[in-house]
Amino acid sequence: DIQMTQSPPSLSASVGDRVTITCRAGQSISTYLNWYQQKSGIAPKLLIYAASSLQSGVPSRFSGSGSGTDFTLTISNLQPEDFATYYCQQSYSSPPTFGGGTKVDIK
């Protein structure tokens, strides 16, 4: 299985901040990397697929980048509704695996 490691595990930020979350794969996964947002008690929501493609309906303040083993999710101009846990996930090989999550909370 491909191990996915996210950092930091948690962070505190203020509304309007620019936030960057990092995801590292245990081997090269090209751009087969997806990002999800999960709010407490609710199913995850796909934000970014194929490393940098924005899922339909997702605000443009979310962006993704990277290839190979290192990826980032950036939230520019953080909004109150963005406080949540974010997960990366590789779809390069089976089984698909997730990172441990990054919780973004209010400073």
Next chain:
Amino acid sequence: QVQLQESGPGLVKPSETLSLTCTVSGASIRSFYWAWIRQPPGKGLEWIGYIYYSGLTNNNPSLKSRVTISLDTSKNQFSLKLSSVTAADTAVYYCVTGPYYFANWGQGTLVSVSP
């Protein structure tokens, strides 16, 4: 817009079989790959497996041979069976469109394994 809804018992006894059904609306069961993902309370996400209407399936080796995923085209549903459950199988179970990235999710259902 694809909508998914999980249903099934919320409590299963150890060593028994967990059975869940996902009802699909807004799309034909022949249109997508269909998968299951679970999340133990307070923990991360684990992919369980997927099925395609042709009958093609793929399961997570970590669950060994305990997983069976099937579908019922007449009811536009697909199902999960997980045998020989233990407390470690306690989780919120989600049905999703797949196979390897997950754009549509059900609301999830909590299944607890307890005597």
